[in-house]
Amino acid sequence: MTELEAGRVRTLVPARNGAVLQRYRDVLIALIAFAVLASLPLFTGSKALLDFVIRCSAYGLFATSLNLLVGYTGLTSFGHGMFFGLGAYSFGLIMQKLGVPIPVAFVATLAITAVIAAVIGAICVRLKDIYFAFVTLAFQMLIHSTILSWASFTGGDQGLRGGIPRPAFLGINLANHVHLYVASCALLILGLLAMRQIAQSPFGYTLRMIRDNAARASFLGIDVWRAKLTVFVLAALFAAMGGMVMALFVSGAYPEFAYWTISGEGIFINMLGGVSTFLGPMVGTVLLLLLNDTVTRFTEYHGIVLGVVILFFALGLRKGLLDFVAEWFSHRRNTGEGR
Amino acid sequence: MLEIRNLAKSFGGVKATNDVSLDFPDGSLTAVIGPNGAGKSTFFNLITGALRPDSGQVLLDGVDLAGRSPPAIVRHGIGRAFQVANIFKSLTVQETMLAAVSADQRSSAVLHKRFPLPETRDRAEHVMELLGLAGKRNRTAATLSHGDQKLLDIALALVLEPKVLLLDEPTAGMGPEERWRMIDKVRELWETQKITVVFIEHDMDIVFKIAPKIVVLCYGRILATGTPDEIRNNSAVIEAYLGTEHAGAAA
Numbered sequence: 001m002t003e004l005e006a007g008r009v010r011t012l013v014p015a016r017n018g019a020v021l022q023r024y025r026d027v028l029i030a031l032i033a034f035a036v037l038a039s040l041p042l043f044t045g046s047k048a049l050l051d052f053v054i055r056c057s058a059y060g061l062f063a064t065s066l067n068l069l070v071g072y073t074g075l076t077s078f079g080h081g082m083f084f085g086l087g088a089y090s091f092g093l094i095m096q097k098l099g100v101p102i103p104v105a106f107v108a109t110l111a112i113t114a115v116i117a118a119v120i121g122a123i124c125v126r127l128k129d130i131y132f133a134f135v136t137l138a139f140q141m142l143i144h145s146t147i148l149s150w151a152s153f154t155g156g157d158q159g160l161r162g163g164i165p166r167p168a169f170l171g172i173n174l175a176n177h178v179h180l181y182v183a184s185c186a187l188l189i190l191g192l193l194a195m196r197q198i199a200q201s202p203f204g205y206t207l208r209m210i211r212d213n214a215a216r217a218s219f220l221g222i223d224v225w226r227a228k229l230t231v232f233v234l235a236a237l238f239a240a241m242g243g244m245v246m247a248l249f250v251s252g253a254y255p256e257f258a259y260w261t262i263s264g265e266g267i268f269i270n271m272l273g274g275v276s277t278f279l280g281p282m283v284g285t286v287l288l289l290l291l292n293d294t295v296t297r298f299t300e301y302h303g304i305v306l307g308v309v310i311l312f313f314a315l316g317l318r319k320g321l322l323d324f325v326a327e328w329f330s331h332r333r334n335t336g337e338g339r
Numbered sequence: 340m341l342e343i344r345n346l347a348k349s350f351g352g353v354k355a356t357n358d359v360s361l362d363f364p365d366g367s368l369t370a371v372i373g374p375n376g377a378g379k380s381t382f383f384n385l386i387t388g389a390l391r392p393d394s395g396q397v398l399l400d401g402v403d404l405a406g407r408s409p410p411a412i413v414r415h416g417i418g419r420a421f422q423v424a425n426i427f428k429s430l431t432v433q434e435t436m437l438a439a440v441s442a443d444q445r446s447s448a449v450l451h452k453r454f455p456l457p458e459t460r461d462r463a464e465h466v467m468e469l470l471g472l473a474g475k476r477n478r479t480a481a482t483l484s485h486g487d488q489k490l491l492d493i494a495l496a497l498v499l500e501p502k503v504l505l506l507d508e509p510t511a512g513m514g515p516e517e518r519w520r521m522i523d524k525v526r527e528l529w530e531t532q533k534i535t536v537v538f539i540e541h542d543m544d545i546v547f548k549i550a551p552k553i554v555v556l557c558y559g560r561i562l563a564t565g566t567p568d569e570i571r572n573n574s575a576v577i578e579a580y581l582g583t584e585h586a587g588a589a590a
Contacts, residue, residue, distance in 0.1 A: 020453065197453075201449055201450045201454055203448050205434065205438040206442070208427070212426075212428050212429050213425065218408070218409045219496075221414045221442050222410060223410055
């Protein structure tokens with residue numbers, strides 16, 4: 001080995017370890033987070049707190065998957081909520097009509113979502129900016145009105161009534177509140193871990209290139225359309241996961257799950273928490289649900305309060321909460337180095 | 340060898356590229372000059388797939404690439420840098436290079452591994468050293484100086500290890516001193532990398548000094564081709580394009 005080669009190996013090894021270490025660190029954080037969340041029922045008997053975490057899981061999966069589109073790829077979808085609704089309805093209908101084990105219905109729902117997202121995505125991702133936003137919104141409305149008008153199948157505006165059967169599998173009984181809670185936390189953590197992997201993979205950096213400058217990316221040999229379609233389908237899968245958690249939680253599915261306001265809340269959450277960090281949408285989810293729950297307790301005009309809050313973040317901070325914190329830290333570190 | 344055969348493109352009634360045929364032998368360095376609106380950038384856009392030619396062929400080692408998409412043409416080995424630095428503003432210099440190598444190695448869709456892939460490092464490192472960007476590897480592209488952004492743009496094209504490198508005004512928007520540094524860099528790259536380089540340039544001093552071969556475009560047509568001396572003494576070129584400038588330089 002020449003001296004030059006030796007030098008190259010020395011610089012390579014720590015670099016390779018860096019990427020692997022980062023992955024171990026993420027898994028470690030996920031394990032700790034899961035351990036903390038899963039042990040919560042041991043310390044508190046509060047059903048309301050556990051319910052809150054389950055709702056955070058459903059919305060958190062949904063909002064974080066939206067950030068894969070908005071924050072990482074620069075695709076602002078106004079119709080991402082359709083996959084949340086699709087997940088809830090597919091899962092509920094499969095369980096009600098076919099009575100298969102829950103894991104089978106889970107996988108089948110993901111498969112159905114993937115096919116529908118691929119078809120809708122193939123049409124949408126060719127479009128840019130506002131056109132993409134509005135065509136995704138149009139598809140959302142299409143799915144919503146299909147649910148409303150196909151009453152014999154979907155229950156129409158009444159939703160899926162009669163409860164979703166939740167037979168036990170592998171010793172897990174989702175009809176039991178604590179079991180459902182732990183399963184929701186597990187799905188949330190696994191989903192976040194998988195999305196983190198996507199964001200930090202070579203594909204994740206391809207998405208960032210497309211966000212910054214799609215034309216230049218294509219001059220590097222990247223098939224922009226295919227990359228956008230791939231992330232559109234992947235994001236839809238995680239949104240459907242969120243929808244399934246929601247369907248399990250309320251033991252039903254309702255047209256509101258597929259209404260455009262769900263997409264609006266997803267955008268709102270991303271604005272609240274911030275799109276420049278991976279966990280921004282998760283922070284936004286907790287903030288929004290906290291706000292929703294506290295404000296509705298005090299006033300029926302909670303829309304006004306939420307509107308003021310979003311104006312504060314959009315016009316005051318001009319970024320989400322976690323964006324703000326991350327910038328503050330990097331600013332502090334830079335000035336520290338300068339000294 | 341890059342061969343252009345009867346390439347044509349019109350916008351409405353304007354013939355932006357009008358029956359252009361040119362040969363660029365392997366390892367050649369060619370300057371493309373011409374007054375504003377001569378069709379220089381259009382010529383590049385046709386070769387790289389940004390525009391679809393109305394007719395004609397773009398042959399790289401005998402394969403016709405005319406009308407194919409930019410990604411397909413890049414993968415055949417024609418890289419380009421842009422007149423206005425065309426970069427990824429939120430990525431660091433190093434991330435930009437590593438991601439570009441990933442794209443070239445067909446691993447830009449890999450999901451199950453972490454970025455960056457170890458096998459992308461050497462090439463990224465090599466090109467950063469080559470263009471003097473290694474010391475700025477952790478700078479975000481948007482915070483680089485104008486000159487460094489242009490270098491990063493060229494680095495993006497170069498890191499794909501193209502057979503042919505097209506540089507659309509590498510010195511655009513630079514001061515006189517910076518221009519010479521950039522063009523020395525271009526010449527150095529051409530000499531060390533042994534690739535075919537074609538560049539568009541406005542500064543005549545630069546063109547006559549470094550380009551062994553010059554192509555003059557005017558109204559979408561080739562007005563003349565030849566060595567700097569031939570071009571300098573070509574009456575059609577002097578009349579159409581250089582006359583006034585040379586008179587000014589002589590005075």
